[in-house]
Amino acid sequence: xxxxxxxxxxxxxxxxxxxxxxxxxxxxxxxxxxxxxxxxxxxxxxxxxxxxxxxxxxxxxxxxxxxxxxxxxxxxxxxxxxxxxxxxxxxxxxxxxxxxxxxxxxxxxxxxxxxxxxxxxxxxxxxxxxxxxxxxxxxxxxxxxxxxxxxxxxxxxxxxxxxxxxxxxxxxxxxxxxxxxxxxxxxxxxxxxxxxxxxxxxxxxxxxxxxxxxxxxxxxxxxxxxxxxxxxxxxxxxxxxxxxxxxxxxxxxxxx
Amino acid sequence: xxxxxxxxxxxxxxxxxxxxxxxxxxxxxxxxxxxxxxxxxxxxxxxxxxxxxxxxxxxxxxxxxxxxxxxxxxxxxxxxxxxxxxxxxxxxxxxxxxxxxxxxxxxxxxxxxxxxxxxxxxxxxxxxxxxxxxxxxxxxxxxxxxxxxxxxxxxxxxxxxxxxxxxxxxxxxxxxxxxxxxxxxxxxxxxxxxxxxxxxxxxxxxxxxxxxxxxxxxxxxxxxxxxxxxxxxxxxxxxxxxxxxxxxxxxxxxxx
Numbered sequence: 001x002x003x004x005x006x007x008x009x010x011x012x013x014x015x016x017x018x019x020x021x022x023x024x025x026x027x028x029x030x031x032x033x034x035x036x037x038x039x040x041x042x043x044x045x046x047x048x049x050x051x052x053x054x055x056x057x058x059x060x061x062x063x064x065x066x067x068x069x070x071x072x073x074x075x076x077x078x079x080x081x082x083x084x085x086x087x088x089x090x091x092x093x094x095x096x097x098x099x100x101x102x103x104x105x106x107x108x109x110x111x112x113x114x115x116x117x118x119x120x121x122x123x124x125x126x127x128x129x130x131x132x133x134x135x136x137x138x139x140x141x142x143x144x145x146x147x148x149x150x151x152x153x154x155x156x157x158x159x160x161x162x163x164x165x166x167x168x169x170x171x172x173x174x175x176x177x178x179x180x181x182x183x184x185x186x187x188x189x190x191x192x193x194x195x196x197x198x199x200x201x202x203x204x205x206x207x208x209x210x211x212x213x214x215x216x217x218x219x220x221x222x223x224x225x226x227x228x229x230x231x232x233x234x235x236x237x238x239x240x241x242x243x244x245x246x247x248x249x250x251x252x253x254x255x256x
Numbered sequence: 257x258x259x260x261x262x263x264x265x266x267x268x269x270x271x272x273x274x275x276x277x278x279x280x281x282x283x284x285x286x287x288x289x290x291x292x293x294x295x296x297x298x299x300x301x302x303x304x305x306x307x308x309x310x311x312x313x314x315x316x317x318x319x320x321x322x323x324x325x326x327x328x329x330x331x332x333x334x335x336x337x338x339x340x341x342x343x344x345x346x347x348x349x350x351x352x353x354x355x356x357x358x359x360x361x362x363x364x365x366x367x368x369x370x371x372x373x374x375x376x377x378x379x380x381x382x383x384x385x386x387x388x389x390x391x392x393x394x395x396x397x398x399x400x401x402x403x404x405x406x407x408x409x410x411x412x413x414x415x416x417x418x419x420x421x422x423x424x425x426x427x428x429x430x431x432x433x434x435x436x437x438x439x440x441x442x443x444x445x446x447x448x449x450x451x452x453x454x455x456x457x458x459x460x461x462x463x464x465x466x467x468x469x470x471x472x473x474x475x476x477x478x479x480x481x482x483x484x485x486x487x488x489x490x491x492x493x494x495x496x497x498x499x500x501x502x503x504x505x506x507x508x509x510x511x512x
Contacts, residue, residue, distance in 0.1 A: 177362035
């Protein structure tokens with residue numbers, strides 16, 4: 001395959017998901033949904049038991065029609081994986097074989113690296129009940145096992161695809177780990193914050209709250225620290241001004 | 257709450273999963289299964305629409321009965337979260353509110369840190385169709401949003417619980433990222449490998465494969481490198497000896 005073709009193949013939506021002998025159309029549909037959640041679109045079906053296309057698959061895909069429409073059916077695993085350079089087998093069973101075992105996170109790193117080099121990668125999943133045969137697993141360079149509660153680790157097909165696809169998506173995602181989202185608001189400036197602190201402290205001074213004087217510095221520090229920690233927006237500082245005015249009864253003298 | 261009680265609470269199976277106004281029992285059962293996959297056991301239901309307990313939940317839990325049996329029902333969110341120190345809201349919708357947004361991976365780090373300090377944490381999920389109300393979200397210190405394909409990001413309830421629970425599990429899991437699993441076998445020693453190389457090269461020498469002599473060093477290096485890269489077991493080296501013998505026709509002279 002020429003370099004440009006390879007790059008194009010890799011760009012077409014990440015690794016292929018290959019289902020060997022899938023049984024229920026419903027499960028294929030749920031796999032398609034999980035794939036599209038993760039930006040994966042290359043679905044390959046080896047001998048789907050109940051035929052293809054499948055109304056059950058369409059109903060279960062919840063709108064991931066794009067994946068079902070592109071899905072291809074093969075009669076041998078060899079045909080389904082012919083164009084791939086690297087294959088990972090997802091299986092929960094431990095086997096009496098010598099195999100490389102990787103976590104989904106590690107697999108994601110490796111798949112991304114192979115794709116960056118222009119290679120096409122496949123993720124192999126077995127039938128719902130029995131899982132992959134050892135003969136199928138022998139064609140994969142590594143086995144992906146999802147670390148989960150060892151006393152209760154069985155996942156359905158779509159969940160296994162979702163977790164592995166999720167890791168593939170995360171491996172190139174740049175969402176900040178923690179961020180303050182404030183819509184149309186903007187963060188308060190320190191001047192706005194200090195203005196509020198000084199007004200609050202002046203009012204508390206009037207009420208006698210900040211006595212005795214030797215305790216004042218610590219009390220002021222604690223109040224300033226708690227409001228600072230909240231990462232207030234400009235609008236929230238205005239709200240707090242209003243709260244203070246309301247509590248002190250200054251803003252709107254009661255009528256009557 | 258006393259320090260020992262707090263530690264005990266945190267040790268009881270990770271963060272609580274709180275479902276507000278869940279509709280279908282089936283979905284509650286699938287949530288229970290996803291929770292137990294991730295080692296989570298504290299399920300709290302706020303006003304389950306179809307009542308509790310639920311046969312549909314039991315059928316869908318696929319054996320995660322332990323979680324359903326321990327589940328508690330509450331009539332207000334306030335009651336359901338009363339003992340918690342920290343609350344994360346899972347929601348896909350962006351809101352016109354000032355909020356801290358975290359990824360599931362970041363949330364997992366924070367939850368583990370809070371638990372290590374003896375605190376009990378909750379993960380809040382809304383009803384299937386509508387999701388959490390903004391009033392409910394306002395009680396959470398941060399919103400968890402799962403980074404997924406922005407054009408197709410909707411997850412069902414159990415999948416959202418699975419991905420967030422999965423990250424919580426991974427945050428303390430020590431499975432090696434990549435490891436060679438070889439069952440009862442042991443890795444070949446370098447002496448066994450060199451012995452095989454030397455025998456193979458001697459036989460290839462006899463056949464004339466390693467000529468002309470100036471190409472020999474590179475050919476030998478390439479063969480040695482490919483077999484070394486395969487991380488062979490002792491048994492596999494013996495198999496390869498057998499393969500070489502068979503190919504050269506030395507091992508079992510044909511009868512007749």
